[in-house]
Amino acid sequence: MLSNKKHIILVFSILLFLLTAGIVVRKAMQPDSYGFAGNYRWDANQEIMKQPVLNQNSKTCSECHESIYNLHEKDAHYTVPCVDCHGAGNVHVAFFKGDSLNGITKQQAYLEKEFKLDGCLLCHQKLVARPADFPQIVKDDHYKFLHVTDPKTQCIQCHNPHEPIFLLTDVKNSRLHPIVYKCTECHSKTPEKSPKEVENHPTIFECKDCHAEITADFNSKPHSKYIDCRTCHLYHKENETTGRIYKNGNAKFCLLCHEKKSFRDEKYPPKIEWPNHVGNTSIISKSDEKICLNCHEDKIHQMHLSKAQNPHSVNWKSEHKDIAGQSKEICGKCHTSNSCQNCHMKSKPSSHTADWKKDLHKVSGAKNPSSCETCHKRNSCYGCHKLDMPHPKDFGETHKELIEVKGKELCSNCHKEDFCKTCH
Amino acid sequence: MQTPDSFVFPNELHTTWTVMIVLYPYITGMVAGAFIVSSFYHVFGMEKLKPIAKFALVSSLAFLCFATVPLLNHLGRPDRAFNIMITPNFNSAMSGFGFVYLFYMTIVVLEIWFSYRAELIDKYLKSKGIVKKIYWTLILGNTTVNEYTKAYDTKIVTILAAFGIPVACVLHGYVGFLFGSIKANLWWSTPLMFIIFIFSAIVSGLAVLIFLYQFVHWLRRKPVNQDSYELMAKWLWGFMIIAVVLELMEVLSISYENTERWEVLRQLINGKLKISYVYLQIFVFSVGPFLILSATTLIKSIPIKIKNTMIWGASMMLLIQVLLMRWNVVIGGQLVSKSMRGFTEYFPGYFDKEGLLVSAGIILVPFLLLKLFDIVFPFFERPGEIK
Numbered sequence: 001m002l003s004n005k006k007h008i009i010l011v012f013s014i015l016l017f018l019l020t021a022g023i024v025v026r027k028a029m030q031p032d033s034y035g036f037a038g039n040y041r042w043d044a045n046q047e048i049m050k051q052p053v054l055n056q057n058s059k060t061c062s063e064c065h066e067s068i069y070n071l072h073e074k075d076a077h078y079t080v081p082c083v084d085c086h087g088a089g090n091v092h093v094a095f096f097k098g099d100s101l102n103g104i105t106k107q108q109a110y111l112e113k114e115f116k117l118d119g120c121l122l123c124h125q126k127l128v129a130r131p132a133d134f135p136q137i138v139k140d141d142h143y144k145f146l147h148v149t150d151p152k153t154q155c156i157q158c159h160n161p162h163e164p165i166f167l168l169t170d171v172k173n174s175r176l177h178p179i180v181y182k183c184t185e186c187h188s189k190t191p192e193k194s195p196k197e198v199e200n201h202p203t204i205f206e207c208k209d210c211h212a213e214i215t216a217d218f219n220s221k222p223h224s225k226y227i228d229c230r231t232c233h234l235y236h237k238e239n240e241t242t243g244r245i246y247k248n249g250n251a252k253f254c255l256l257c258h259e260k261k262s263f264r265d266e267k268y269p270p271k272i273e274w275p276n277h278v279g280n281t282s283i284i285s286k287s288d289e290k291i292c293l294n295c296h297e298d299k300i301h302q303m304h305l306s307k308a309q310n311p312h313s314v315n316w317k318s319e320h321k322d323i324a325g326q327s328k329e330i331c332g333k334c335h336t337s338n339s340c341q342n343c344h345m346k347s348k349p350s351s352h353t354a355d356w357k358k359d360l361h362k363v364s365g366a367k368n369p370s371s372c373e374t375c376h377k378r379n380s381c382y383g384c385h386k387l388d389m390p391h392p393k394d395f396g397e398t399h400k401e402l403i404e405v406k407g408k409e410l411c412s413n414c415h416k417e418d419f420c421k422t423c424h
Numbered sequence: 425m426q427t428p429d430s431f432v433f434p435n436e437l438h439t440t441w442t443v444m445i446v447l448y449p450y451i452t453g454m455v456a457g458a459f460i461v462s463s464f465y466h467v468f469g470m471e472k473l474k475p476i477a478k479f480a481l482v483s484s485l486a487f488l489c490f491a492t493v494p495l496l497n498h499l500g501r502p503d504r505a506f507n508i509m510i511t512p513n514f515n516s517a518m519s520g521f522g523f524v525y526l527f528y529m530t531i532v533v534l535e536i537w538f539s540y541r542a543e544l545i546d547k548y549l550k551s552k553g554i555v556k557k558i559y560w561t562l563i564l565g566n567t568t569v570n571e572y573t574k575a576y577d578t579k580i581v582t583i584l585a586a587f588g589i590p591v592a593c594v595l596h597g598y599v600g601f602l603f604g605s606i607k608a609n610l611w612w613s614t615p616l617m618f619i620i621f622i623f624s625a626i627v628s629g630l631a632v633l634i635f636l637y638q639f640v641h642w643l644r645r646k647p648v649n650q651d652s653y654e655l656m657a658k659w660l661w662g663f664m665i666i667a668v669v670l671e672l673m674e675v676l677s678i679s680y681e682n683t684e685r686w687e688v689l690r691q692l693i694n695g696k697l698k699i700s701y702v703y704l705q706i707f708v709f710s711v712g713p714f715l716i717l718s719a720t721t722l723i724k725s726i727p728i729k730i731k732n733t734m735i736w737g738a739s740m741m742l743l744i745q746v747l748l749m750r751w752n753v754v755i756g757g758q759l760v761s762k763s764m765r766g767f768t769e770y771f772p773g774y775f776d777k778e779g780l781l782v783s784a785g786i787i788l789v790p791f792l793l794l795k796l797f798d799i800v801f802p803f804f805e806r807p808g809e810i811k
Contacts, residue, residue, distance in 0.1 A: 003568060004568065004570065004572040004573050004576060005576060006566060006568060007541065007563075007564065007566040007568060007573065008576060008580065010564055010566055011534065011537065011564060014564070015530070015534075022509065025510075026509060026510050026512075029510050030510055030511060031511075034511055035511075039511065039513040039515070039516075128434075128437060129434035129435075129437050130434075
């Protein structure tokens with residue numbers, strides 16, 4: 001009887017209704033552009049693109065804050081845009097460019113300085129996930145090392161965010177230096193054995209390998225008990241084979257540890273009151289950036305020893321071409337296989353002068369074709385010459401067919417118009 | 425700060441799938457396991473299991489209601505949960521689970537409705553006021569109940585239960601598939617994963633039913649149905665043997681293959697998972713219940729009271745064993761670096777958003793819901809009720 005099945009029909013009808021309603025609701029609620037290019041709403045891209053740009057370019061900041069901008073560009077923070085610490089700055093810029101009529105008050109236009117401890121630690125907190133060569137600290141260890149007694153001390157009380165390591169030269173022009181590894185960049189803990197004691201360990205250079213005399217001198221001085229070479233000569237890795245090394249002879253760098261401050265232990269390490277320490281003596285020029293080294297060289301190392309044990313001569317940069325050209329295996333004894341490209345792909349060799357493309361390269365290319373392949377691909381000659389260069393040995397016999405196909409104009413790329421008459 | 429051993433990639437330091445993802449297969453396993461047990465009676469006609477058939481079914485629904493809660497807590501923004509229905513992505517393995525879950529939920533709710541219809545009508549007729557209206561809504565306004573309707577209901581319940589078995593297997597097998605199909609993970613990537621998950625689901629389903637059945641009867645100071653109880657214990661014994669053997673055979677297979685992944689998995693088992701996997705999951709909570717259930721099944725002379733306590737203890741141990749298995753799979757798999765050269769660490773924290781306190785809460789809430797369900801869908805006969 002149907003009445004006994006009524007509840008069954010009812011429940012499955014409800015189920016069917018819910019299913020149909022679900023499909024209808026889905027159809028109605030699904031955004032129009034959903035699924036156009038994947039499982040997302042395509043229009044969302046357009047909406048996001050229409051939003052006004054809030055973050056101000058560092059160049060915009062430089063229009064008013066030129067001196068700070070220049071200082072910032074010179075030092076290690078040059079890759080950090082202003083907005084990272086100061087915020088988007090759109091209201092600030094609008095107000096000072098004369099948009100105060102839009103209702104922006106001076107108070108609103110004031111830009112917060114986010115140079116608080118947490119702000120700095122956002123990048124410089126020690127994390128195992130960060131590249132090991134990136135400057136990073138464990139706050140307590142850092143304060144302990146520097147004998148900072150007040151735990152509330154802010155980073156900016158010692159470091160200037162616009163000039164964090166007080167470089168003497170522009171960071172971008174600092175010396176290129178082969179890779180310098182620390183054991184902890186690969187190992188989670190400092191290994192018990194040195195790399196030389198471990199069989200088949202990749203070659204790792206220590207400072208003393210090239211700078212033996214100066215390292216020995218440094219090791220005999222008081223500073224060596226507390227710091228190592230890289231504490232002052234900060235090394236910034238740029239790629240797998242090279243980086244830049246900074247000198248840090250600036251007095252402000254020395255003062256990071258040795259300036260008397262209220263939040264530091266008074267006795268240790270030895271501290272001075274700055275600038276009272278140098279007094280009013282006219283012998284010392286306070287504007288001399290290396291002012292500390294002038295008197296205290298004996299506590300660090302003798303500065304003139306710096307290049308005494310360098311395996312390469314002073315003019316190595318211009319001279320290495322001949323040795324490297326003979327056999328790259330010589331370089332490979334110390335450097336990795338792509339070390340050459342790291343320089344040559346970034347800056348042109350000194351030989352590549354204005355006349356290089358026009359006349360000079362064909363002489364060098366003909367003499368040692370493989371030397372081009374250090375940087376250029378084997379077939380890169382083809383891009384200009386439209387044929388393999390230098391000409392193969394049998395070119396005299398085979399060039400006829402080539403000229404028939406590509407025309408005489410091809411020869412005039414390099415040769416004078418009457419060049420053919422030399423033979424024909 | 426987490427301190428990794430040896431070499432791990434930076435994106436492996438944070439264990440992305442937390443203890444919430446441990447609870448998700450754990451609760452889903454109990455859903456599927458409890459439903460399969462109820463189907464033993466409804467589909468296969470095991471009369472001895474009749475006393476727990478309804479209890480198993482309602483338990484399944486109680487756990488099902490909370491199966492996705494750990495996921496919602498883990499992902500955040502639970503208000504977006506239904507977007508999976510509005511903007512379905514059929515290429516997503518996880519959204520596939522959403523559809524299987526919905527289908528399975530429909531089957532369980534229908535089966536419970538047809539099972540309890542006569543009782544709901546009876547309660548509707550006896551109740552007054554707002555309660556009467558609630559019951560009226562639950563029975564969809566239809567009060568026809570007679571021998572014919574009951575026969576139809578039984579028939580539909582059998583059909584739904586028959587449908588439900590493969591869907592329950594798919595539901596939990598799918599959870600296993602979600603892990604097993606991640607080919608980049610050395611510890612998860614095996615086609616055996618979904619089979620292991622199905623069997624461990626049945627074990628957890630049986631274990632939770634035995635545990636609760638004894639516990640509820642102990643609270644009510646009533647004896648359990650001994651035939652039903654012992655049969656469940658035998659099934660539990662059988663299924664736990666299959667589940668544990670499959671898990672161990674899988675490890676044996678990897679170790680005998682001795683490919684490069686075994687080098688790091690060997691260290692994982694002997695290092696980070698030594699306590700939770702080797703000592704606890706295998707030796708204490710697998711071998712232990714196996715010996716106890718072997719004794720209760722094979723030795724006839726054990727006094728009933730001691731035997732029931734032993735079975736109850738074994739069921740509790742197996743509940744912990746399955747939880748440990750989920751932990752060792754989900755967390756263990758993430759402790760190994762893709763570099764095959766290092767391990768990271770994980771501890772969920774006590775009071776974190778995805779910490780141990782919240783986890784305990786999420787496990788307990790389905791049991792409290794079950795207590796509420798007992799009011800509407802009574803699963804055990806009460807004193808004075810007509811059998």
